[in-house]
Amino acid sequence: MTERPNAADPSDEPAVPAGFTDRRGILKVAGVVVGAGALAACSSPTVPSGTTGGGSGSSGGAAGGIPTSEIPVGGGKVFADTKTVVTQPKAGTFKAFDAVCPHQGCTVGSVEGGQIVCPCHGSHFDDSTGAVVAGPAPTGLTPKTVKVSGSTLTVS
Numbered sequence: 001m002t003e004r005p006n007a008a009d010p011s012d013e014p015a016v017p018a019g020f021t022d023r024r025g026i027l028k029v030a031g032v033v034v035g036a037g038a039l040a041a042c043s044s045p046t047v048p049s050g051t052t053g054g055g056s057g058s059s060g061g062a063a064g065g066i067p068t069s070e071i072p073v074g075g076g077k078v079f080a081d082t083k084t085v086v087t088q089p090k091a092g093t094f095k096a097f098d099a100v101c102p103h104q105g106c107t108v109g110s111v112e113g114g115q116i117v118c119p120c121h122g123s124h125f126d127d128s129t130g131a132v133v134a135g136p137a138p139t140g141l142t143p144k145t146v147k148v149s150g151s152t153l154t155v156s
Helices: 023-042
Strands: 075-079 084-090 093-098 110-112 115-117 124-126 132-134 146-149 152-155
Touching: 075 110, 084 152, 093 146
Parallel strands: none
Antiparallel strands: 075 084, 084 093, 110 115, 115 124, 124 132, 146 152
8 A cells, every 4th residue: 555645634624514424414405405496486576667568657657647648448557666557447447556466565567458467476456446356466456546637647
C-alpha cells in the first residue's frame, strides 16, 4: 500500500450537519425543498397593472370621468390602477365592482360572455350583479356606485 503525499487530514474536511449523512436525511431535505416549491406554485401570481378586457387604460382610472364609449355593450373594462371593473351588460346600463377577487386577492382580468373572469384561479362573476358564477371565490365582487353624466361616467 502506497501512502499518498499531502493526503488531507480528516479534521480539515468541512463539518456536515447531523441528518445530512444518510439517505433518509437527504430525502427529508429533498422533501422540504419540493414542498416549498409546491407551496410557492399555489400562491397567487402577480397580475400586471394596466387594463384588460377591451380598450386602453386611462391614468385617471375608474374614479375619474370615463367616456361611456370605452365600455363595450355586453362587455366591460378592468381598471387595474384603481382596482375597479366597469361593465355594460346591456346598452345604457353601467355597473361597477371592486376588481379584487375575494378568493386570494388577484385583480380580475377581463369581461367575457357576460362574466367577469379572474385569471389566477378561474373564478367567474356575473357582469350585472358581481355574484359568483363559478368558484373557487367564496363570495361575489363588491359593488361600487356608477354615475352617468352625459357621455361620461364616474365610479365611487
